[in-house]
Amino acid sequence: MQAAAAVPAMLLASRYNFSFAQGGRVVLFNARTGTSWVLEGEAAAALGAELSSAVQAWSSEGWDPAVLQRLLDGGFLVDPDFxxxxxxRHRYWAARHEAPMVVTVTTTLDCNLACYYCYEERSEQQLEHGDAVAIARWVAQRIGTSGKRSLHVDWYGGEPLLNPGLIEELSASLQALCREQGVRYDASIVSNGTLWPQDVGGFVARHALREVQISLDGLEHEHNRRRRYRRQHRPAPDASSFAQAVALIDALLDHVRVDLRVNVDPGNAADAVPLMEMARRRGWFQRRHPIVMAPARLAHFSERSEFMRQHGLDTVTFDALASQMRSACGDSVRFEDPYVANGRLQPRTSVCAALADDSVVFGADKSLYRCGLQVSEPHRAVGRLQATPRRVIPIRPVEAGAPPADADAGWWAAYDPTEETRCGSCSFLPLCWGGCPKHHLEDDTAALLEQCGYWRRNLGRYVLQPWFGVATEALPPLGEEAQFRRGVAVLPGSCSAAA
Structure with a gap:
């Protein structure tokens, strides 16, 4: 039998420890390992507070052996050399390298609806037959070099079903390629739900859809105000985009998972809970594929939607509203949450497609992007679908000092949140990996601080809910001292000072 490793004489409290007291008991949580441990007894509160207040040295002498081993196994105490x-950082880069290949195809930037908050320009740009051939060629080459054994395609827009021919052609081509190469294929689509064919089940099966995202912006009156038909696309004078989307969801739930994105702003917030009640009345929670709820705060998503900073719902109000929506639905209804696995908060082990080594967004403008939110921002492109022949002379000369079209490519390749000034010192780091990388690229400080605020307000709920069912609003938010620990060298530029 192999001898147990010797325990160092001195140990360090993990920089990723958190403790939350509830009803005389304390839950100790480590964000790096995802381990939770309920402490009881007179010393529980003091031990939890000490372990989570600073990265300080602890003697390994005097502990009950079983207690010390649990603290070591859970990552609450670590070797000073670790x-x-x-x-x-290693886990982050492994996730980037191992992520499945995700290809997002922006079939068109055009849309039949005129949502007031839309950050895309609704141009008539769209992908065509030659682009489908080029995309299939790109995917074939990348599969060959990467060795990835799965491909996920996300149909995106604009409204992707304004260009159904491209979907039909490219979907068939990519599925045939995957069959030939022994690669698993599946797909998803983001749609407003107004342009689907009558044979919903046939469309889902033909395109190997495993997920459909449909958005509702409140009940019918508010939804139709926010998602009105553009004049040239209105099918009838009294057409309701809400009624179309609801009828589609009714049909889809027999065939595929539907993520219902509930977009909330100050004007339709009162509809959020009644919308959950409507979903229950329509039986969406008990269907063959029960609907998945995805509350979303209408906010500043792009450089083109700066105006939403003044018109969006504040994050504290949205968190409280999302909690009310969860309560109205009950524990059996699934709410989309990337941070929870098997009902418990876990450290990140995957990255968004923008960071995956072998993923790409094909824009309707024939450009390649890393993030789907950038398809209306040509200066953020990282390449072109088809190289421009050298004999072609640009109509407009490039302005002096303007960045090259693929200036961001190197940034995306090198981005590492553990090296960021603020994120590298943050105790939430294993849970969020710095949040949305697009916000870092654009130096969007306000959005990054919102992400920090989210974890300060919600971490306690995530940790305690599996044990006690505690609601978000019942817990005080964490302070800066919990996010940036004493005893950790905080890099310049953080809002916290080093001890």
Whole structure:
């Protein structure tokens, strides 16, 4: 039998420890390992507070052996020579390299609806037959070089079903390619739900859809105000985009998972809970594929939607509203949450497609992007679908000092949240990996601080809910001292000062 490793005489409290007291008991949680441990007894509160207040040295002498082993196994105490940030960094880069191939295809930037908050320009740009051939060629080459054994295609727009011919052609081509190469294929689509064919089940099966995202912006009156038909696309004077989307959801739930994105702003917030009640009345929670709820705060998503900073719902109000929506639905209804696996909060082990080594967004403008939110921002492109022949002279000369069209490509390849000034020192790091990388690229400080605020307000709920069912609003938010620990060298530029 192999002898147990010797425990160092001195240990360090993990920089990723958190403790939350509830009803005389304390839940100790480590964000790097995802381990939770309920402490009881007179010393529970003091031990939890000490372990989560600073990265300080602890003697390994005097502990009950079983207690010490649990603290070591859970990552609450670590060897002083163990670099916790380095392990988070290793996990992050492994996730980037191992992520499945995701190809997002923006079939068109055009849309039949005129949502007031839309950040896309609704141009008539669209992908065509030659682009489908080029995309299939790109995918074939990348599968060959990467060795990835799965491909996920996300049909995106604008409204992707304004260009159904492209979907039919490219979907068939990519599925045939995957069959030939022994690669698993599936797809998803983001749609407003107004242009689907009558044979919903046939469309889902033909295109191997495993997920459909449909948005509702409140009940019918508010939804139709926000998602009105554009004049040239209105099918009838009294057409209701709400009625079309609801009828489609009714049909889809027999065939595929539907993520219902509930977009909330100050004007339709009162509809959020009644919308949950409508979903229950229509039986959406008990269907063959029960609907998945995805509350979303209408906010500033793009450089083109700066105006939403003044018109969006504040994050505190949205968190409270989302909690009310969950309560109205009950525990059996699934709410989309990337941070929870098997009902418990877990450290990140996957990255968004923008960071995956072998993923790409094909824009309707024939450009390649890393993030789907950038398809209306040509200066954020990282390449072109088809190289421009050298003999072609640009109509407009490039302005002096303007960045090249693929200036962001190097940034995306090198981005590492553990090396960021603020994120590398943050105790939430293993849970969020710095949040949305697009916000870092654009130096969007306000959005990054919102992400920090989210974890300060919600971490306690995530940790305690599996044990006690505690609601978000019942817990005080964490302070800056919990996010940036004493004893950790905080890099310049953080809002916290080093001890």
């Amino acid at each position: 670099d916790e940030v380095a392990q988070v």
